[in-house]
Amino acid sequence: MEDTVRRIDRILLAIHQAHPGRVEMRASLLAPALGVEAFDVLAVKRAGNGLRPTTAYSHVQVDGGRLRALVDGEARALGNFPPPDELDKVWMVRRGHPADVIAVTADSIQADLTLMAGSGRPRLPLWARPSRDADVVRLCRGAVLLVHGEPRHDYRNVVVATDFSRASLAAARTAALLAPNARFVFVHAFQQPETAMMRELELPPRVIRSYREQGWEAARRKLDEFVELFLHDVPPGRREVHAGRAYEVIRDCVRRQQADLLVLGRGACHPGARLSSTNVMQKLMDEGACDLLVGPDRQGDGIDRRLAA
Template sequence: MTNAAAASAPSKVLVATDLSARSDRAVERAVLLAKATGSALTILHVVDAELPRRTADRLVDEARELIGEHVAALKGAEAMAPDIKVVLGTDYKEIEDVALKSGCELIVLGVHRNETRDLFRGTTAERVIRSRACQVLMVKARPQSDYRRIMVGVDFSDCSRRAIEFAVKLFPNAEFHLVHAFDVPFKAFLRSDDTRQEVSRSHEEEMDRFVKGDFPALLPLLQAAPARVFQVLKQGPARDVIQDQVDELKPDLLVLGTHGRSGIAHVVMGSVAEDLLSYPPCDILAVRP
């Protein structure tokens, strides 16, 4: 990673762990990210404040010891001297509070053991993503290397632009697949192939204008290595197109832009993103405007 790229990356990363195996994957990914970007790393565990005080104190000590052992077992992690915090409170509230007070720009979470399509709403991850803290990376897979193939859902909004910018700055050595789903208006009444092709060409032109527009992070990549940025346009419902492209491309990371104030209900492509976050096919980065 170049110095310029590193300077654009988050200077502080927070990873929250519930000490489960899935959270261990998040810690390992956060360590890789912090090493690659030179970011300061905080590892946080929250003990339920409603537990009896003696029990809570014991769990605090045990958590600190377990996290220390995990860090010691990760190559190069101890040398980074991560800040280990174990606090009493409510998980998502403490995650947001620590992130805001410490100035973290990226929160890393594991996929919760109880997270399913029906249970996602109201879970720690959903509440953290809805908060105004910062960007959130949900880690599903155990990391083996840096992210190499990244897929970004695009709807030509400023949220999409922000998502691409953040991902390129954070992972400048990856290849990017920008995926846009479109439909043909009144297609049941439009039998002409010429009409369908015209709609497709219109979206291709809009994608080209979008990619070649005001992209301070993406333009240098296009100039230096244009073969690492791919534009994918597919006709069909966004839900089907995104899932099909995940199946076909098998990305290491899926990036989605959120619309901020209204949170998860208005993530780019709406309920499609909510479904993906509730049952992630791979690691997912949710980027706020």
């Protein structure tokens, strides 16, 4: 199992007026470790609803002290402190949702990482609301970092949830680039549905206990092998294996470790995935306990990823 995540060269900052400064501050903290001096900044806001939704957006490239706007595919130089009327001219309108515009822009510039502010804990149930965060993750091919908290320092405690897949491998290696000096914790959740049947059959407790211990030992052995074989270039860290539902195991680990960054491989990303009660990624996005990094899409399956209008 090989993966090509070696460095991050192009970063897209998707900013929204509801969370001023949050994404920009996190980017400034990440820049020294990544050696990145230039960013693409995309401001988006919904311009129209209905059957044909539209989004207003402004795409500006920041390189050191130089600014330039991209208007209709052409670069337009801006001053270091451009006047408001000059900035008004670089706003454009595009058909689609904000998530569409973010994904199209990330794809056009081949962004390795897209940063955006997380939406926070929702008030409506999953089936009754759209999910901008989940839509951006589904539509973007590169890694996506959802910034939930106000950035105050570099990442210090990173929890990497793994299911031993290529997706979780790519996510872990991306996290190592973002937080090279952090303390890492690798966590894996496994289930033993047979234990319920064993209790129904009234098998001796020692038999059930022995079965659970064997399952834990097998899962721990697999986690050790995965980390040592494929993540030897990631900062070493603690390893945890727990029986239970993946969402609950990961959530409890984040709280226990006081993590400021949770790392997930890209899971189910089809349009209906967010409505699934088993969608671990969506539940953890809604939890918003800390920043969330979703690894890049390494499949390149070419599926049409646009949102329905």
